[in-house]
Amino acid sequence: MRRFCFLLIFHAFFSLVGLPAFAAQENVLHVLAWPGYADDDVVKSFEEQYQAKVVVTFVDSDESLWDRMHAENGSLFDVVAANTAEIQRYVQERLLQPLDPAALPNTQKQLPRFRDLSSISGLVQEDKVYAIPFTYSAMGLIYDRRQVPVPPRSMSELWNPRYQGKVLAFNSAQHNFSFTALTLGFRDPFRLSADEMRATANKLVALRRNLLAYYSLPEEATDLFIRHRAALLFANYGTQQLTQLRQAGADIGYVIPDEGAIAWLDCWAMTRAAKNRDLAHAWINYMLEPAIGKLLSERQGLANTQVAPSELSDKTRLIWLQPVEDVARREALWSRIVSGERGEPF
Incomplete structure (x- = not known):
C-alpha cells in the first residue's frame, strides 16, 4: 500500500510539472543503462508524462557498454549512463554530443560538489558539458x-x-x-x-x-x-x-x-546519434528529480546526488x-x- 500511494503521488507530481508532450512520431527514446537505473515504474511515469516510448537496454560491464556504444556506429541509443572514465573515452571517440545545461534545471537540486562540473575530470571539455552526475559508490x-x-x-x-x-x-x-x-x-x-x-x-x-x-x-x-x-x-x-x-x-x-x-561516478550523457535532443534532455532532467534519487537509494542502495550517503564520510x-x-x-x-x-x- 505504501508503494502504491507513493506512486500515485509520483505520477501526479510529474503530470503537473511535465513539459509539453512531444510529437508521437519522434517519441521513442533508446536508453543504455545499468540495472536499477531505469525500473519499470520509473520508465512508465516518464512515458506517461511525455507520451513517449522508452526502450531500455541494460549492460553488466564497462566492456559490454563499450561494445553496445560502438554497435551500428553508435546509432542504436539516445542516452547512456556511464562512469567518468568511460565518458572521457566516448567523448574522444566522438560518440557523445554536448548537453544544454539550461535544459536541465534539476541540476540546481544537486549537492554543490556535483554542480561544480569543472571539478570532475572529463565532464567538461572545451567549455562544453558532456555529462551530468547521477549516482556513485x-x-x-x-x-x-x-x-x-x-x-x-x-x-x-x-x-x-x-x-x-x-x-x-x-x-x-x-x-x-x-x-x-x-x-x-x-x-x-x-x-x-x-x-x-x-x-x-x-x-x-x-x-x-x-x-x-x-x-x-x-x-x-x-x-x-x-x-x-x-x-x-x-x-x-x-x-x-x-x-x-x-x-x-x-x-x-x-x-x-x-x-x-x-570509486565510480555514473553520469547521464546524450549520444551523437540522438535526434530528439529535447526528449533526451527531458530524460536526463527527469532522472535528477529528488523522487527518482530517493527511489534509487531505497531500492538499489546507491547514493544519489541530492543527499550525501551515511556509509561514506568526508x-x-x-x-x-x-x-x-x-x-x-x-x-x-x-x-x-x-x-x-x-x-x-x-
Whole structure:
C-alpha cells in the first residue's frame, strides 16, 4: 500500500510539472543503462508524462557498454549512463554530443560538489558539458560477519589463504587491475608501467587460489554469496550490493580499506546519434528529480546526488575512476587470467 500511494503521488507530481508532450512520431527514446537505473515504474511515469516510448537496454560491464556504444556506429541509443572514465573515452571517440545545461534545471537540486562540473575530470571539455552526475559508490569490501568477525583493514585479505574458495570477484579487466594495483601500493592505479602491469597480473593470477567465482551482475553475486557461503566479496557495485545482500538476509559488513577504494561516478550523457535532443534532455532532467534519487537509494542502495550517503564520510579516501593506460592490454591479460594461465608468462 505504501508503494502504491507513493506512486500515485509520483505520477501526479510529474503530470503537473511535465513539459509539453512531444510529437508521437519522434517519441521513442533508446536508453543504455545499468540495472536499477531505469525500473519499470520509473520508465512508465516518464512515458506517461511525455507520451513517449522508452526502450531500455541494460549492460553488466564497462566492456559490454563499450561494445553496445560502438554497435551500428553508435546509432542504436539516445542516452547512456556511464562512469567518468568511460565518458572521457566516448567523448574522444566522438560518440557523445554536448548537453544544454539550461535544459536541465534539476541540476540546481544537486549537492554543490556535483554542480561544480569543472571539478570532475572529463565532464567538461572545451567549455562544453558532456555529462551530468547521477549516482556513485565506492568499490569496497563486503564480508560475512560469521566467518570474518574482525572487519578487514585491506583488500589484501582477499588473498588470505584462510579464505580459499570463499572469495567472489568481479569479472572485469579495468577495475580488477586498478584495485589490485592500489592494494600493491602503486602510485597511480590507472597508469601502470610495464613492470607494475606484470606484477598486478601475477597478483590477480594468485587470487584464483581463493576464488569461488567471478560475477557480473549484483544479483548474481548475491545468489552466489548466500548459496555458497562466501566470506569476502569485492563489491564492484558498492552499496548497491550491500543493500541487496541485507535484503536477502545476509549478516554482512562493508568497509573501505585503509589504502582507499576505487570509486565510480555514473553520469547521464546524450549520444551523437540522438535526434530528439529535447526528449533526451527531458530524460536526463527527469532522472535528477529528488523522487527518482530517493527511489534509487531505497531500492538499489546507491547514493544519489541530492543527499550525501551515511556509509561514506568526508575522510573516506575515494579514488575516482580515470581512463587507464592501455585498455586493450588490460583486457588481453585479463582474458589469459580468467582462462587459467599460470603466472609465469606475465
